[in-house]
Every structure is written in structure tokens, then in C-alpha cells.
Amino acid sequence: MQLSIDDVISKAIDAASHDLRKLSLAIHDNPELALNEFHACKILTDYLKTKGFKVEHNIAGLPTAFVATYTSSVGASGGLQVGFCSEYDALPGLGHACGHNLIAISGVAMFLAIAAVLDKCQIPGTVKLFGTPAEENFGGKVIMQKAGVFDGSDVLMIMHPTLGYSGTWHSQCCQKMVVEYFGKASHSASAPWDGINAGTAANIAILTMGATREQLNPDWHANSIISTGGQAANIVPDYSRIECIIRVSWAKDLKVLEKRTLNIFESAALATGCTHKVTTEFAYLDNQDNPVLGKMYEDIMWDKYKVPPTFGQGASTDFGNLSQSFISLHGNYDLAGTGAPNHTIRFAHDARTEKAHENTLFAAKTTARVAARCLVDGEFWNQVKSAHENRRKD
Numbered sequence: 001m002q003l004s005i006d007d008v009i010s011k012a013i014d015a016a017s018h019d020l021r022k023l024s025l026a027i028h029d030n031p032e033l034a035l036n037e038f039h040a041c042k043i044l045t046d047y048l049k050t051k052g053f054k055v056e057h058n059i060a061g062l063p064t065a066f067v068a069t070y071t072s073s074v075g076a077s078g079g080l081q082v083g084f085c086s087e088y089d090a091l092p093g094l095g096h097a098c099g100h101n102l103i104a105i106s107g108v109a110m111f112l113a114i115a116a117v118l119d120k121c122q123i124p125g126t127v128k129l130f131g132t133p134a135e136e137n138f139g140g141k142v143i144m145q146k147a148g149v150f151d152g153s154d155v156l157m158i159m160h161p162t163l164g165y166s167g168t169w170h171s172q173c174c175q176k177m178v179v180e181y182f183g184k185a186s187h188s189a190s191a192p193w194d195g196i197n198a199g200t201a202a203n204i205a206i207l208t209m210g211a212t213r214e215q216l217n218p219d220w221h222a223n224s225i226i227s228t229g230g231q232a233a234n235i236v237p238d239y240s241r242i243e244c245i246i247r248v249s250w251a252k253d254l255k256v257l258e259k260r261t262l263n264i265f266e267s268a269a270l271a272t273g274c275t276h277k278v279t280t281e282f283a284y285l286d287n288q289d290n291p292v293l294g295k296m297y298e299d300i301m302w303d304k305y306k307v308p309p310t311f312g313q314g315a316s317t318d319f320g321n322l323s324q325s326f327i328s329l330h331g332n333y334d335l336a337g338t339g340a341p342n343h344t345i346r347f348a349h350d351a352r353t354e355k356a357h358e359n360t361l362f363a364a365k366t367t368a369r370v371a372a373r374c375l376v377d378g379e380f381w382n383q384v385k386s387a388h389e390n391r392r393k394d
């Protein structure tokens with residue numbers, strides 16, 4: 001009896017379920033922050049190596065990034081290169097409250113499924129699993145993209161647990177900036193006129209951002225904290241530091257809000273006589289899924305859950321930068337049906353449950369089915385490509 005492609009995908013993922021559960025729990029129980037995911041990287045790559053896959057380490061200068069590759073036994077020529085992403089960083093103080101332990105294993109599951117499809121169905125092509133660190137901070141994918149790690153990919157896919165499901169999620173652009181003010185210390189009471197107050201510069205910047213917020217578009221955000229305001233009340237502060245994250249819905253608006261914010265930073269320096277320095281730590285662009293891939297993903301989810309897709313706003317991902325260049329799918333799925341939002345203790349708890357594991361594997365099978373269709377259905381692949389071209393023209 002010949003197995004269908006869907007059967008090959010299901011069998012490959014079900015056969016790995018026990019191992020994937022162990023990996024997921026081991027990552028969940030050892031939460032590691034961005035760029036320090038050494039344990040997660042080791043156990044994921046050890047597992048892939050025991051299954052016979054080629055794994056490269058230290059990608060783009062990131063010690064916790066990796067790439068696993070499998071080429072079909074009938075070769076790569078004439079086929080596509082399909083890439084999946086795993087994430088495995090945790091949140092400070094909250095552990096795996098974004099469920100990246102599940103994103104880690106969903107990447108492995110989809111990679112195993114498509115390797116099995118290439119092999120058992122004798123389809124030419126290559127599948128890659130990109131181990132992408134530091135999604136919650138620094139943007140591992142952005143660093144890897146700049147180094148050309150994803151070059152040659154025909155399509156890139158990732159999954160994310162959240163509330164509800166969607167295959168056509170439009171995330172927000174997000175940019176983190178740090179501004180430092182440099183002044184001159186002096187005694188606050190005996191010679192304040194000799195000082196240049198960097199703490200006042202930080203306060204003026206924060207107040208001006210608040211005062212001008214009314215004129216921002218409703219979907220624009222500029223959120224800031226003063227992370228250093230001074231050392232002691234009897235010294236005029238000679239140094240202050242603000243951390244600021246700006247968000248907009250569309251990449252074209254990012255420069256506009258950035259310019260407004262830079263003007264505010266500069267005006268506070270001018271008003272106080274300080275000098276200042278702005279450092280951009282990372283910029284995530286908006287995620288735009290391929291609508292043809294997204295529709296197929298959502299149709300399968302609809303068949304199972306019988307509820308319409310949900311499209312949350314206000315979040316950002318470094319996968320968005322990949323979606324700007326590559327044909328892509330960011331498959332969101334419901335974590336465990338409890339209604340817990342991302343970045344909460346409850347979400348971290350739910351990300352360890354059997355139900356979350358079950359939902360993750362179903363979503364991984366769904367995404368793998370979409371990927372497999374790209375490999376075998378030329379007409380479908382042409383529709384995917386023309387949807388991508390149309391968006392680039394917009």
C-alpha cells in the first residue's frame with residue numbers, strides 16, 4: 001500500500017513525538033535568555049545528529065545558532081529548498097512564557113516530516129532547519145539574514161503558540177533604541193550652576209514623548225523607561241540612559257517615527273547643554289505571510305477547530321524581516337485552549353502541558369502539509385510565487 005504524503009508527514013511526526021516531548025520539557029525546565037541558549041542548542045543538535053543529519057554550528061558568529069540540512073536521495077536539482085525555523089530563548093523572570101520550547105520542537109518536527117517526504121516519495125529538493133537564537137531580544141534571524149544564512153531558500157516557515165490560530169498574521173515593526181546623555185557632575189546645592197544635568201535631559205525626553213503622543217497614529221507606539229537617571233540626589237547627574245521601543249504597523253512608517261523620536265532626543269540635549277548618543281539595538285519589520293500558504297494553513301485549522309482565525313495586534317517578531325524578502329508562513333496556533341496570553345506566568349505553565357504538545361504537533365503537521373504541497377503541486381507553487389510578486393509590487 002502506498003502512503004499518501006499526509007500519511008508520511010503524520011507518521012514521521014508521531015514517531016518522533018516521545019523524543020520531541022522530552023526535548024520540549026528539557027528546554028522548558030532550563031530557561032535560557034537570548035544568546036545564552038547553550039543547553040537548548042546542544043540537545044536539539046545532538047538529537048538531529050543521532051538521527052543522521054548534517055548539522056553546522058556557530059552560524060553568523062552566533063554560538064547558539066545552527067543549521068541542519070537534508071537533501072533528497074534523488075538529489076536537490078529541479079526541487080525546492082524549504083527552510084523551517086526553531087526558536088528556544090526564554091524571557092527574563094518568566095521562563096518559557098512565549099512557548100519557545102514548543103517552537104524549538106515544531107521546527108524539528110517539520111524538518112523530520114519533510115525529510116521523510118523527500119525520501120519516501122522520491123521528490124528532489126532540500127530541507128533545512130535553522131536554529132535561530134535571541135528572538136525576544138537582539139534579533140538572531142536579522143543577524144543571520146545579514147550574513148546570508150537564508151540565501152537559497154525558496155520558502156521559509158515557522159510556528160508560534162498564542163491565542164487562536166492564523167496563517168496570515170500581520171505583526172508590527174519594532175525598533176529598540178538606547179539614548180545616553182552626557183553632562184557634567186557638580187554639587188547639587190553648593191554649585192549646581194557648574195553642572196550639566198543629564199538626568200534633566202532624560203526627563204525632558206520622556207515628558208516630550210508623552211506630550212506628543214496624541215499626534216501619533218493610533219497604531220504607533222513609543223514606550224520608554226529611564227534605565228539610569230543619576231547616582232545620588234546631592235550630585236548633578238553627569239550621565240543618564242533611556243531605553244525606548246517604537247512600533248508601527250508598516251515598515252514605511254518606521255523611519256517617520258524614528259525621525260520624530262530622534263528629534264525629541266536631540267531637543268532634550270539642546271535644552272540642557274548635554275551631548276547625546278543614540279544606539280539602535282535591533283529593528284524587526286512587519287510579518288507578511290504569503291496569502292496562498294496562509295489560506296491553506298487556515299483551511300486545515302478551520303476543519304479541525306471550527307472557529308475562524310484570530311489576528312492579534314501589538315506583537316513583533318524577527319521572522320518579519322525574513323517575510324519581507326522570502327516567501328513565508330508564520331503559522332500561529334492556540335497554545336492549550338485556556339485563554340492565557342503570551343508573556344504571562346500562566347502561558348509558561350501551559351507551554352509545559354500535554355495539551356500544548358498535542359496542539360504543537362497538529363500545527364506542525366499542518367505546516368508540513370503546506371510545505372509538501374509547494375514541493376509537489378506546480379500549479380499551487382505558481383500561485384504562491386505570483387502572490388509574492390504581487391506584494392512586492394505594492
Ligand SMILES: [Zn+2]
Pocket residue numbers: 098136342343
Ligand atoms: Zn515573545
Ligand SMILES: [Zn+2]
Pocket residue numbers: 098099100135160
Ligand atoms: Zn515568541
